[in-house]
Amino acid sequence: MKSLSNSELIEGIKSGDKRLLGKAITLVESKKPEHRKQAEELLREILPFTGKSIRIGITGTPGAGKSTFIENFGRLAISKGKKVAVLAIDPSSSLNKGSILGDKTRMEELSKEENAFIRPSPSSGFLGGVANTTFETMLICEAAGYDYILIETVGVGQSEVLVSDITDVFLFLKIIGGGDELQGIKRGIMEMVDLIFINKVDDENLNKAKNTKVELMRALHFLPSKEKDWKVPVLLGSALNNKGLDEVFSKIGDFIQLKIKNNSFEETRKIQSEKRFDYWVQEYILQKTKEEKSTENFYEAHKKNASQLKSNPSTEAKIFVEKLLGK
Ligand SMILES: Nc1nc2c(ncn2[C@@H]2O[C@H](COP(=O)(O)OP(=O)(O)OP(=O)(O)O)[C@@H](O)[C@H]2O)c(=O)[nH]1
Numbered sequence: 001m002k003s004l005s006n007s008e009l010i011e012g013i014k015s016g017d018k019r020l021l022g023k024a025i026t027l028v029e030s031k032k033p034e035h036r037k038q039a040e041e042l043l044r045e046i047l048p049f050t051g052k053s054i055r056i057g058i059t060g061t062p063g064a065g066k067s068t069f070i071e072n073f074g075r076l077a078i079s080k081g082k083k084v085a086v087l088a089i090d091p092s093s094s095l096n097k098g099s100i101l102g103d104k105t106r107m108e109e110l111s112k113e114e115n116a117f118i119r120p121s122p123s124s125g126f127l128g129g130v131a132n133t134t135f136e137t138m139l140i141c142e143a144a145g146y147d148y149i150l151i152e153t154v155g156v157g158q159s160e161v162l163v164s165d166i167t168d169v170f171l172f173l174k175i176i177g178g179g180d181e182l183q184g185i186k187r188g189i190m191e192m193v194d195l196i197f198i199n200k201v202d203d204e205n206l207n208k209a210k211n212t213k214v215e216l217m218r219a220l221h222f223l224p225s226k227e228k229d230w231k232v233p234v235l236l237g238s239a240l241n242n243k244g245l246d247e248v249f250s251k252i253g254d255f256i257q258l259k260i261k262n263n264s265f266e267e268t269r270k271i272q273s274e275k276r277f278d279y280w281v282q283e284y285i286l287q288k289t290k291e292e293k294s295t296e297n298f299y300e301a302h303k304k305n306a307s308q309l310k311s312n313p314s315t316e317a318k319i320f321v322e323k324l325l326g327k
Pocket residue numbers: 060061062063064065066067068069104155199200201237238239240241
């Protein structure tokens with residue numbers, strides 16, 4: 001690939017050129033140091049044009065209908081004059097790139113839309129950590145004028161935390177079932193959600209769906225509220241048959257308005273940035289420690305102590321960090 005300059009990429013992003021938008025994302029995802037350097041500059045330049053979208057995370061058990069929901073919800077938003085970007089966390093590492101999501105994220109109807117952009121996002125960070133470049137990809141999409149960023153998680157705990165840490169609204173798709181099945185929902189998920197959508201509801205199972213709703217509301221009742229004056233709505237519908245999606249759209253609007261009113265919209269984003277900063281401090285310190293000639297051996301020696309259980313690994317890490325910082 002011929003490498004493009006940042007001004008070419010930025011011009012492309014701003015003019016809505018999806019090919020160049022894709023190239024800018026590829027640059028940001030690259031692990032090569034020279035690409036990373038260019039990516040950092042690109043991000044710095046586009047930063048003033050970011051932040052204006054509504055960032056929505058969508059989670060749910062495998063097969064709950066997340067992709068179907070995103071496809072039809074995305075089309076609904078487009079019909080209201082919005083531009084929609086879809087990012088799906090791709091659990092396949094760079095080793096087997098795109099092989100898992102290749103088919104699943106096709107979202108055929110949505111991908112035909114001029115105002116839609118769909119992109120899988122690799123889940124392994126460039127330093128090999130949990131954090132990835134999805135956030136940066138999102139910023140690029142915002143600079144390109146996308147109003148809604150929809151992020152689909154994969155059914156792995158880590159990916160849910162990751163997505164809820166970069167979004168404004170966290171939506172949980174649930175399929176019918178209560179009682180025992182409800183207990184299977186990780187408590188952590190219920191604490192993260194802002195809105196629940198019971199999917200695959202039709203005339204035949206409407207009563208069952210209503211029971212599931214009651215069970216969910218009971219479970220929610222025992223949790224501390226995440227947002228002041230917000231009672232997590234439990235909506236019923238069908239992503240496949242476009243039922244209930246309008247209501248989700250309007251509830252998301254209400255939620256954002258409330259967050260703005262409560263001053264928690266920007267506040268949450270600030271806290272998210274701080275968390276991400278702390279994460280990267282850890283990552284970079286570890287990376288530099290391993291690379292620096294002066295600390296490399298010293299790091300290895302302590303690691304060996306930990307691996308041989310000469311002392312508890314956390315004790316060993318504490319001793320190492322204190323020495324590193326000269327304490
Ligand atoms: N009957 C019915 N089927 C649906 C509905 N929504 C989704 N489906 C079907 O459920 C299946 C799974 O849908 P997906 O959208 O791929 O689900 P997903 O949650 O993205 O699945 P993973 O990405 O594998 O976790 C597909 O066959 C969909 O057509 C619905 O509202 N009603």
